[in-house]
Amino acid sequence: MRKRKIIMFLLGISATLMSLFLLGDGSSREQVDQRSEHAMSSEEIKKRWATAEHTAHGKYPDEVTYTLGKISGSNNANLPVGETYEDNGYTRYLKKNLNIQNKDVFEIEDGEQYNETVRLAIKDRDIPDIMVVKGRNNLKDLIKNGLVSDLTEVYEECTTSRVKDMYQSYGEGLLESASSDGKLYALPDTVIDHGAMMLWMRKDWMDKLGLKEPETMEEAMDIIKEFIKKDVAGNRETIGLACNSSMVSKSSSTYSMDPVFTMFHAAPQKWILDKDGNVTYGSLTQETKSALTYLSHLYQTGILDPRFLLRTPENINELVNEGKCGAFFGNWWAPNNPLMSSYSSNPEADWEPYFLTREDENQVRTFASYSDWQYVVVRKGYKHPEIVPKYISAMFDYSRYQDKNADEINEYFALNVDPTARPMNINVDYRDGLFRSTRNIRAALEGEQSVDSLSGLEKSYYDTCKTYLNGNVTTANAWAAYASRITAAGLLADSGIESNIPLSMGDVEGEVPPELLKLEKQAFLQIVCGDKPVAYFDTFVSDWYSNGGRELTQMVRESYQKQQTGERKKAAESK
Numbered sequence: 338m339r340k341r342k343i344i345m346f347l348l349g350i351s352a353t354l355m356s357l358f359l360l361g362d363g364s365s366r367e368q369v370d371q372r373s374e375h376a377m378s379s380e381e382i383k384k385r386w387a388t389a390e391h392t393a394h395g396k397y398p399d400e401v402t403y404t405l406g407k408i409s410g411s412n413n414a415n416l417p418v419g420e421t422y423e424d425n426g427y428t429r430y431l432k433k434n435l436n437i438q439n440k441d442v443f444e445i446e447d448g449e450q451y452n453e454t455v456r457l458a459i460k461d462r463d464i465p466d467i468m469v470v471k472g473r474n475n476l477k478d479l480i481k482n483g484l485v486s487d488l489t490e491v492y493e494e495c496t497t498s499r500v501k502d503m504y505q506s507y508g509e510g511l512l513e514s515a516s517s518d519g520k521l522y523a524l525p526d527t528v529i530d531h532g533a534m535m536l537w538m539r540k541d542w543m544d545k546l547g548l549k550e551p552e553t554m555e556e557a558m559d560i561i562k563e564f565i566k567k568d569v570a571g572n573r574e575t576i577g578l579a580c581n582s583s584m585v586s587k588s589s590s591t592y593s594m595d596p597v598f599t600m601f602h603a604a605p606q607k608w609i610l611d612k613d614g615n616v617t618y619g620s621l622t623q624e625t626k627s628a629l630t631y632l633s634h635l636y637q638t639g640i641l642d643p644r645f646l647l648r649t650p651e652n653i654n655e656l657v658n659e660g661k662c663g664a665f666f667g668n669w670w671a672p673n674n675p676l677m678s679s680y681s682s683n684p685e686a687d688w689e690p691y692f693l694t695r696e697d698e699n700q701v702r703t704f705a706s707y708s709d710w711q712y713v714v715v716r717k718g719y720k721h722p723e724i725v726p727k728y729i730s731a732m733f734d735y736s737r738y739q740d741k742n743a744d745e746i747n748e749y750f751a752l753n754v755d756p757t758a759r760p761m762n763i764n765v766d767y768r769d770g771l772f773r774s775t776r777n778i779r780a781a782l783e784g785e786q787s788v789d790s791l792s793g794l795e796k797s798y799y800d801t802c803k804t805y806l807n808g809n810v811t812t813a814n815a816w817a818a819y820a821s822r823i824t825a826a827g828l829l830a831d832s833g834i835e836s837n838i839p840l841s842m843g844d845v846e847g848e849v850p851p852e853l854l855k856l857e858k859q860a861f862l863q864i865v866c867g868d869k870p871v872a873y874f875d876t877f878v879s880d881w882y883s884n885g886g887r888e889l890t891q892m893v894r895e896s897y898q899k900q901q902t903g904e905r906k907k908a909a910e911s912k
């Protein structure tokens with residue numbers, strides 16, 4: 338009997354030592370953890386499920402899968418070779434921290450085909466568990482047809498306070514755009530304040546000609562005139578100010594003429610609040626007329642590219658890369674696209690940004706339109722509607738501000754992996770997120786702030802910019818990271834100018850019909866190119882109102898008035 342006890346004692350020690358040995362191996366540790374989970378009581382498992390379903394960061398005990406309809410990116414969103422939309426750094430991070438996995442039903446690039454797929458899913462009443470939706474009208478159709486879950490409760494329970502603060506930084510209108518009858522049916526994208534567009538110019542060309550850097554728009558135009566006169570590119574191939582034939586920016590601002598309109602306090606293709614407090618379509622104002630007059634002058638003098646009507650954005654990209662263009666308007670991210678290719682072709686091409694409309698910014702109050710906005714919805718009846726706010730909290734709060742082991746997904750930014758690589762395409766950040774991160778990165782580079790205080794995203798950019806400044810990395814990616822995040826965004830951050838929060842016009846989008854947009858584009862181009870006199874602008878305005886614009890304007894004004902009345906009533910009730 339005593340011998341048997343000794344044997345059992347020795348076996349116990351052996352088992353303990355074996356367990357300790359197994360814990361030294363990662364895969365074996367996982368196996369042990371799994372056995373521990375199996376050993377949990379049903380009550381403990383139930384508690385873990387409850388924690389996961391009612392908190393932001395609670396991890397599901399078992400893998401939760403969800404079918405997904407998402408927007409894909411070109412070139413596989415620039416993901417590293419071998420990675421897919423179902424298996425990449427983002428999905429692995431979500432699996433590790435939340436135990437969730439997407440199973441994609443459709444992956445389609447942004448555009449009409451994607452919208453048609455969504456509309457067809459609505460018509461068939463057959464949508465995936467989670468779906469990315471473009472446009473408020475599609476969201477309204479989903480709500481009207483009873484196809485999507487009410488997210489009001491899970492948003493409150495499973496969204497971190499930081500993410501809620503991010504949404505609140507955009508004012509009440511953003512979340513209201515995803516709501517109906519006081520209930521939240523989707524989580525919307527956030528479009529951070531990108532700041533004003535700048536004029537990007539070849540400083541090396543200025544140096545070559547002995548020209549001083551511009552401080553005003555007029556000085557910049559005179560420099561461009563000299564670029565052409567001296568034919569800096571050679572072979573008479575130097576073009577003037579590059580311009581997209583659309584002239585007014587929509588989703589992409591590169592090569593548009595927006596700063597010229599801003600200089601005249603004009604806001605074409607936007608609904609604005611005029612000096613008398615009336616909602617007005619910005620393309621119809623006298624300020625817009627003045628801007629078109631100035632653009633016509635630039636065209637007649639050759640400063641504005643005389644062949645801009647024939648150029649596509651791709652054509653202009655080629656001219657930039659080939660060193661035939663020395664100036665264009667673009668946002669802070671221009672170094673990423675199109676200038677990264679220019680740097681690869683010629684690292685000596687010194688593109689610098691110039692912010693020339695400081696005094697003219699924020700002179701016009703504009704309205705937000707959600708006609709092309711991105712939302713994420715959950716199929717009504719799906720067991721885990723909380724998965725969306727949990728995803729957002731993990732991706733845009735925990736990974737950026739708390740988790741020190743999120744290097745893989747943060748490095749995606751330095752690799753220029755497109756945001757479409759994320760399962761749910763939306764981005765959530767503070768409205769002034771660009772300026773916050775730029776100030777923090779720059780302070781760390783200058784030794785004024787601890788590197789440890791940076792978020793994961795900021796740390797990724799810091800590392801890239803640091804190696805670039807040290808001369809250890811001279812790739813186009815490294816240059817683009819520094820030129821965009823530090824040089825260009827820093828210029829905007831130092832100005833202290835942030836865009837006004839857009840006004841809400843209520844339940845109406847104010848979307849201008851294609852035929853009126855076509856009428857507008859034709860009139861603008863005819864005036865700028867001299868085919869019509871500037872006085873023709875008044876004829877265009879009259880035609881715009883006569884062809885449905887008057888009724889549209891009245892509808893938008895009534896919606897805004899109704900929205901204002903509701904806000905006043907709400908404010909009175911809260912007192």
